[in-house]
Amino acid sequence: MNKKPVRHILGLSGGKDSTALAVLMRQKYPEIQMEYFFCDTHKELPETYEYLDRIKARLGIKIEKLEAERGFDHWLDVYGGVLPSPKMRWCTKQMKILPLEKFIGDDEAISYIGIRADENREGYISTKPNIKPVFPFKEHGLVKADIIRILEESGIGLPKYYNWRSRSGCFFCFFQRKYEWVMLAENHRDLFEKAVKYEQEHKDGREYTWTQGETLLELLERKDEIINEHEKAMAKKEKEAPNRPLADVLASVLDEEDDDLPCLACHL
Structure with missing residues (x-):
């Protein structure tokens, strides 16, 4: 055979x-x-x-x-x-x-x-x-x-x-950083609202959130603060390495916010 x-x-x-x-x-x-x-x-x-x-x-x-x-x-x-x-x-x-x-x-x-x-x-x-x-x-x-x-x-x-995002994956991926959630709302409001529904709609009344410690709506209330902090970090990184590609600077800034390793099946 x-x-x-x-x-x-x-x-x-x-x-x-x-x-x-x-x-x-x-x-x-x-x-x-x-x-x-x-x-x-x-x-x-x-x-x-x-x-x-x-x-x-x-x-x-x-x-x-x-x-x-x-x-x-x-x-x-x-x-x-x-x-x-x-x-x-x-x-x-x-x-x-x-x-x-x-x-x-x-x-x-x-x-x-x-x-x-x-x-x-x-x-x-x-x-x-x-x-x-x-x-x-x-x-x-x-x-x-x-x-x-x-x-x-x-x-x-x-x-x-x-x-605005440094990793691939589902639109509601829990590995997204706070800035990425804000930008999801900016770029795809419909998808952000679907992610909010997953947080809110539980038939047994239990509460879960995509990000630790706050709901997406609470996070969005801090949108200006989150964007401002991100822009400051980006400006600092660009000043340190002025010829660095923008996508690389973004990834570096976001990694500093959250360096958890994502799933190999989703984020390569």
Whole structure:
């Protein structure tokens, strides 16, 4: 009986690192029959879908959309109305990891992951022994500046949400910093209001918030304060490194506000 060939998979999140990795692999290893996938929660930003279309057009690739058998609202009920959080990342498991593992099944697979050489984090989103992770950026010694260069030279560039947000992920992702929540309200008021509804609407009356210690509406009341603090931090960073790309300055400022490591399945 002939053994099935090893599958090569690369997950795209709609973020800069996974996109740059797709470009790199096409350039350096065109012989690899890569399978590209995107775990679609149906809670993504419009800019994410637009960026995925740009990737497909520029690279001439097909991106397989993977979906959970049941949507976010179903799993929210299963978990008793408890919103996902850094300590309880059920959304990643149910809507990212399990659809991917179903997609792979028992096939032997090599998964290409966009963790950079300047990042101090390891690990993989699946513990299945038939899925082997590899880290091409680390192998080639590529850092953040290289990733930006790869994207600029490819003509893909950065997603539009990088003007106000430094990570990909769902519009209500709990890893968003306070400034990003404010800017979600500014750029996509309808999505911000949907996130507010998730906080407010619980049939058993319990209260949960996306950010620790305050509701989104309370946070929005401090909008001017949050924006002012952010602008001061941006001006300070730009003065320290005047030639630094704006997206890099934004990411640096936001990382200082909150340096929690996000889920690898969502934010590469």
